[in-house]
Amino acid sequence: MSVKVLEANEKVEAVHQKLEYKSLFLLGVQHVAAMCAGAIAVPMILGESLGLGQNEINILVSATLMMAGIGTFIQTLNIHDRVGAKLPIVEGVSFAGVSALVAVGLSYRGTDPIFGLQVMFGATILSGIFAFLVAPVFGKLLKYFPPLVSGVVVTSMGLSLIPVALRWVAGAPKSSNYLSVNNIVLALITIAIILTIQKLSKGFLGNIAILLGIFLGTLIAIPMGLADFSTLQNAGIFTINTPLQFGVPKFELTAVLSLFLVQLVIMTDATGNQINLSDICSVNPDQKTIVAGLRGHGLTSMLAGMFNSFPHSLFGQNVGIAAITGVKSRYVGTAAGIILLITSFFPKVIAILTSIPSPVLGGAGIIMFGIVAANGIKRLGTVSYDRNKNLVIVATSLGMALAPIATPQLFTNFPQWGKILFQSPVTLGTLTVLILNIVFNEFDRK
Structure with a gap:
């Protein structure tokens, strides 16, 4: 089965082609499955660091998925010519801000963790405005990103992500099966499934090899005792994320300056990821496109602070997915955004996604993140x-x-x-x- 393109005009660029709804859905689910654990981990880490209750953490998780969906729409759809890269970008809460946000939250929480959260949201809003305004400056630096530079940047991204996948393979440090042989075996089985599908299928099944690997790996984890779906029983039926659920954001100078630095890191990361993704999609990563993408990150972060979330950026694992599948259509990203937005309304679906065993995600991650590094090495080869x-x-x-x-x-x-x-x-x-x-x-x- 092959991905059928609905556009009659063959001159339409691959990045703008519209696919069948079935293909879009499955490819979108694959993107969501690949990034969901990383996206959900950030609000959980931040909520736990502040000592928030499970209900408050669930709100942060729901908000994160909703804003990931909205941010993905901003990047993939033609909302404005100067905002959004119009590439198959999938947004999510950036890991780059975790340590700084934890420091901000703990510094200002005092006896009230909610106050620390309000300061974090205030800093996120202003950092988003900052990123939006300085995006043209980063665009002017594009001439300093020849293949020598962009190759090192992309390789560094892949190398920095591979340890994340290996930590997923190891499991949670406090869990009873941390570093167990079963974890490693499950990760290797997941890798074998993905590689087997890649070997035997050149068509659509090959494009969703990561999704099938995660699904089958999770099924295999059940008899191995490595899958836990107990949170599904206690999860609610429906929830909706409304703005300022934790009160009016607070603006503290030290916190704001810390998040400005975080945004510079995020924008550097995003520029490299966008250059890599543009190359995969056969699109020229010109200054206008880079600036539009960075403005999209800034706008998403600005909205995230208002809707109970944190700074967002392009997820590197989804660049790896695009490289593996070879599907260039930006509407695959749009499909992922729709799925993320709908998922944010249903806690039971969130519980299923968060219950995917980490060794399964680690096995898939080794391939996805390795592809990112390999793309950088490929560029350095020129x-x-x-x-x-x-x-x-x-x-x-x-x-x-x-x-x-x-x-x-x-x-x-x-x-x-x-x-x-x-x-x-x-x-x-x-x-x-x-x-x-x-x-x-x-x-x-x-």
Whole structure:
């Protein structure tokens, strides 16, 4: 079975082609299954750090999925020519802001965790405005992102995500099956299922190999005793996320400045991801498209703070999905956005998604995140290494990017702004390769 394109005009770019509804639904579900665990993890971590009750955490999770759906609409649909990249982007709450948001929440909570939450939302709103306004500045930096630079950035992204997948394979540190052999076996089974489908099917089944791997892996986890759906019983039937459920956001200078730095990290990450996704979709990542995408992230973050959520960005795992499937239509992202929005209304569906065993997600993640890194390596393969210092630039930049991956505590004694910037492998690798490329290549040309 192949993905049938409904557009009669063959000249329509692949990124703008409309697919059959059945194909859109299954491909959209695959994107949601791939990103859901990561998206849900952030509000759960932040809620637990503040000591919120389960009801409050459920509100944050619902809000996160709703805003992921809305943010995905902004990026994939033609809402405005200057807002949204019009690529198969799937938005979600960014992990880049977790440590800073935890620090903000704990600093301002006092005896009232809700006050800490209000400060976090206030900082998120202003950081979204900041990202929206400075997006054109990032667009002007695009000329400094030749394949040498963008290749290092994308490779750094993949390398930074692979440890996340491996942690999923290991399981929750406090669980009884942490680091168990069964976890590793289940992850390997999931990988084998995905690779087998990729080998045997060149058509539509190959495009949804990740989804089938997650589904079949979860079924296999049940007799292995690694699947727990107990939360499904206590989940409600219907919920709706309304703005300012926790009260009016509060604006504190220190918190706002911290989130400004977080947005710079997010925008650096998003720029690299967008360049990678543009390459996968055979679209020229010009300045206008990059700026429109960054404005989309800013607008989504701005709305997120009003609707009980946190800074959003393009999810790297979904770039990996696009690379694996080869499906370039932005409407696949729109389908994922619709599914995320509808899911946010039904707690039982959220409970099912959060019950997917982490080793299953880890097995799928190893492939998805590895594809991201492989795309970066592929781009670096187009770079000339003769009679220049490009090999040294790549070696140094990737070495710097690996520093916070290998030793997460390396920057513990840095000031807060330093920890926010340098604890991100993508930011550290990007800053290094940008500076070295300018010093060794741009200066020499002039």
